[in-house]
Amino acid sequence: MHNKIRLGLIGGGPRSFIGPVHRIAAYMVEEFDLTGGVFDVDFEHSLSFAKALELDSNRCYKDLDAFITGESKLPEDTRIEVVVILTPNYLHFEMAKKLIEGGFDIICEKPVTVYASEAEELSLLTQKHGTKFCLTHTYTGYPMVRQMKSMIEEGKLGRIQKVDAQYYQGWINPFIHDSEKRKQVWRLDPAVAGQSCCMGDIGVHAFNLIEYTTGLKVQKVLSDLETLYDDNPLDVDGTVLIRMENGAKGVVRSSQIASGEENNIIISVYGKDGGLKWAQEDPTYLHYLPEGEPAQVLKPGNPYNSEFAMDSTKIPPGHPEGLFDAMGNIYKGFSKAIRGESYFNGAFPGIEDGVRGMRFIEAVLRSNAEGQAWVEI
Amino acid sequence: MHNKIRLGLIGGGPRSFIGPVHRIAAYMVEEFDLTGGVFDVDFEHSLSFAKALELDSNRCYKDLDAFITGESKLPEDTRIEVVVILTPNYLHFEMAKKLIEGGFDIICEKPVTVYASEAEELSLLTQKHGTKFCLTHTYTGYPMVRQMKSMIEEGKLGRIQKVDAQYYQGWINPFIHDSEKRKQVWRLDPAVAGQSCCMGDIGVHAFNLIEYTTGLKVQKVLSDLETLYDDNPLDVDGTVLIRMENGAKGVVRSSQIASGEENNIIISVYGKDGGLKWAQEDPTYLHYLPEGEPAQVLKPGNPYNSEFAMDSTKIPPGHPEGLFDAMGNIYKGFSKAIRGESYFNGAFPGIEDGVRGMRFIEAVLRSNAEGQAWVEI
Amino acid sequence: MHNKIRLGLIGGGPRSFIGPVHRIAAYMVEEFDLTGGVFDVDFEHSLSFAKALELDSNRCYKDLDAFITGESKLPEDTRIEVVVILTPNYLHFEMAKKLIEGGFDIICEKPVTVYASEAEELSLLTQKHGTKFCLTHTYTGYPMVRQMKSMIEEGKLGRIQKVDAQYYQGWINPFIHDSEKRKQVWRLDPAVAGQSCCMGDIGVHAFNLIEYTTGLKVQKVLSDLETLYDDNPLDVDGTVLIRMENGAKGVVRSSQIASGEENNIIISVYGKDGGLKWAQEDPTYLHYLPEGEPAQVLKPGNPYNSEFAMDSTKIPPGHPEGLFDAMGNIYKGFSKAIRGESYFNGAFPGIEDGVRGMRFIEAVLRSNAEGQAWVEI
């Protein structure tokens, strides 16, 4: 029997987009206890957020230094153990450094830093301090990405001979063409986003999925980047020829000006004995093309999956993991009702739906018993 | 500013399949505080479950009566407000009755009861006691089901003239053909499952989706049920002709012997001005067929959706809601590492992945800057 | 070595919609020689059609009687052997009768007649006269429908326990709601269309696919038909509960008011050991759901298919059969150019496209040879 792991957040508060993804992930596994943090740069926002989540306001700090100082004073069995860094990219490095030195384990949003040299420094520091460090390349958490990794590991594809990974978005498109609107996009501002927009934000995911699924390193790259306008300093699109460590060739394709695309990530890996393909927008399907045989479609939760993939699914086959979100929406609707807040019609089914359902079932049974006769509900 | 709603569970503990779906849903919306309950029929299991979740063991009760007595003694601002009923079907009615009379609001798994008369009695009781009651027809929580409902409400389809809902599964197939294995399936046992297997378990979902999305009641049914073997008392398949209150005809199709199917739910609604189709295994796509125009594919999170559908999505377009689960898997992997437990290789990306990502980005930038030259990572 | 079979058409001329499908089918197999017929009720139209196809105008007849008399006078090795009946439904019976008695073999569009009694009479006549008779249930010609049939025959699904066939269209929708426009639709006129609109036109295809693929007869039906308006005499929608000869239950669903649907035919057959599903609008995919294993997707032309399915494909895997039509379009465009007729820009690729293609290939080779350098085309 063990206790929950005490978790702190730096960022990820009321005005964060990625915050809920991390908080919900932490709740989901029932292994973490959200204990405190620095939820927002504005302390007032931070405090009221802590209150809403019914956290101890003493564990809500003004800034990272206060956090480290405050938590370090607490007894070991009370102190926050793991800190999630959800601040803008350019802050990751300094914060991670302080936290590592402060003895905390770390979960960090990507990109880990702005420069590779910083990441390397952090790597050395984690070794020195024995820090546990998790970088949230979220797509590697999908069950069928893990099944893909498992199948390649088991040798189902034989020697890998070709890889192709795509991450196409279109969201920057309406901004990039208007030099005024463009200023709203912090990712296009080198001061905040760092050296790269498209490659740093999404190309790196495609790269990561290749190394993750194949277990092979990319050794060399040749890239062709696009900024679209001369007065736009950062890349918004790029194609990268790659060479894997085993000699296989491949390509990483990444774009934020693929107008109309949402998060169209596709990874295809081909080996001597077959191919595997996965697309993020349809994450429950893994396409397996065994040489000379009919294509197969694997889905989560089925016993034919690897132990790793099986352990990455919480529900039986045929329910997309998004089922939890569907249920969450119903709980949300009900919470509004409990609080007497007005909300949308149809936000949760009530007892009358139960009555109707039971009447339906009974009418169906009676109709059948009477030899397929019409029965009123 | 409001406090979280105190939530209790009856059932849903360590040995429950549906328990995690409810707990995670409750965590997700950050509006509920799981406070106590009767987690398992075996009190020891129940207690150790409470401990694992770091709940106050005084709020872990032996049975429902103890729960009601115990909670009722507590001051109002401490007492559990909402109770989730996750016990076997045949217990729902008695439990719900006691809880309503005890002054609790209720979230109840479907089917709400075993007989319609029971559901009707509960309905009256909720009115008498002012009970808030939520029945978890989970599929109505999907953003695109809600978008479908909104579009029909807005009149996009005109008068509804045809409805067709399907719920095809195959999971009973390997059991039904073997009279020994069949005994393992409680859903086939009338003593536990009630009057119906297929219709009560899944047909009712198809029925519910029709009434939910169209806002129209089903008025009459004519059904044809299949038990497959004479010594199997309950239906495992059925087709139901239906007549809607507006006169439209339709069909509910439901099967647990559609071998190989997982949870193949499809709802199609056709009106004078177009059609709408949604499939549960691909829940992020809503297919809209406007009369005389190209088909449209709507996806969650896009501003063209209704306010209700928008409020039912937590992330921007193109990320399936299952993204939370992917992130949850990464948190899970990291929690194992924190605890020093052995787990799967690749369970979470670490600092080395961060280093590699940054090196990739920098190599890509250098290659481009050098006029598309090869650069080693 | 054999000669081509001499083919005649009754109907199917310049103003026929189905005519080209039959003529092209006949050309495709290079086994038939279109020799003559009664191409149109208007003899002038018929003659100029014959001229356009460069047929002998002596073999172009005024009516069926003239056709039978004329052809019967010719020597056996010249006489038309097979006649295709493409006239409105209500004429099929009388024409088929005369042709059978005249000693011709017959290809007939469906429905074969207006009444079952007529079909039965034709059946007896074909036996008496030794007539070869082909009814063009076209969908049974798709390679993957044949593969489905083969797999069921081979026992891949075990005992069939559930069938579901759908044919949903929406084309009548814009007509049915307007009593004036409705008159344009001959299918809604009992005098021409016969007893049924939806069932006779499309429901029967769904029925036929069930019997074709399973090899089992439908024994009983219970149907629910929809005419939508009281002053519309014929069905435009219907659901039919069915009972197969082996006791399996199933359903035939058919609609012409499924607004927005085109020719959405789906057939699903489930047996003790798995399921098979096929959809006409994606005809190159056969979905096979073997019990307990990953789903498979079979495609035409692959050696894992049955001999029958293989013999029903003319091109290697991965080229939809529609490739012939694509090539046909290019031939069409070129024929316009040859005749000096103005046509669409881009109707066929020319020598300049060849030049550009070769330059592309050479530039690509040079770029690679130079170590991945930029090369102008």
Added chain:
Amino acid sequence: MHNKIRLGLIGGGPRSFIGPVHRIAAYMVEEFDLTGGVFDVDFEHSLSFAKALELDSNRCYKDLDAFITGESKLPEDTRIEVVVILTPNYLHFEMAKKLIEGGFDIICEKPVTVYASEAEELSLLTQKHGTKFCLTHTYTGYPMVRQMKSMIEEGKLGRIQKVDAQYYQGWINPFIHDSEKRKQVWRLDPAVAGQSCCMGDIGVHAFNLIEYTTGLKVQKVLSDLETLYDDNPLDVDGTVLIRMENGAKGVVRSSQIASGEENNIIISVYGKDGGLKWAQEDPTYLHYLPEGEPAQVLKPGNPYNSEFAMDSTKIPPGHPEGLFDAMGNIYKGFSKAIRGESYFNGAFPGIEDGVRGMRFIEAVLRSNAEGQAWVEI
């Protein structure tokens, strides 16, 4: 009123794979009359092929020179006008040259020649002689490719800013890894195939689709080719960075070692105002992503298509063009029956299927008339 165009074939006879595609295309449009040719290098094969097709054996020639001489002697209104070149690639140039000089119009399989310089020479020759020349880049004949071209022409996408074309196959995979089996593949033999395997055979299609749909020229390329083995001289895979004449960047991806892939051609074009995507294996769907609006799916035959796309479809919406092939298969089956040859069970529906269909319809009507009662067929 015009006569059919007299067509000759060089190659494309009994042992040709591409022959039937051309012959059927020619039959389909009912504008060509296959008159003669050199069908096979072996004159005996050629003659018996002519006989099977009931062609005048005097128009069947031993070789190209005999063909040119023979046809040139014939009166103009008898002489073959258009010649289709279907011989191995390396013969195209010399043959085309002779035919141009002989006064014939030409349809030629791709690649047009082995070297760009040859293609350029042919181009000059066609100008000099006024030759009409068609290069069969078949994929440009698909209705939805033409619709894509039309929409880009109409400016639906605005300025093109990104293009991505893929042609992935896996068929060479089982050969390339075995140096013995490899010798069976003429495409890998430079003496026959020319300078390139993958790029020349399929990469050029991807290239062509880009120029065809966008109406823009590719200006520069940077390529990375793969031969997989040192003793394999020709490319079997390659990625090509491209720069369009309007400055847009893009990529052509082509592979014959994408194991398990069949003819996976995908073209994606993104502009300032939206995107368009088309995949050859699902040719009836054109995906249109208008900026800020729901995605649309366009299908052939619908009036919302361009005039050019409409003119490239022969049947109403919802029937894949492969329907012709399905019908062709039924004609094939019936031709076997006519000849008394044994063939597959189920190869064509007969009168008994007609009887059953009519009985089904009548039973359905009776059941409904009797208030949804069971009726035996």
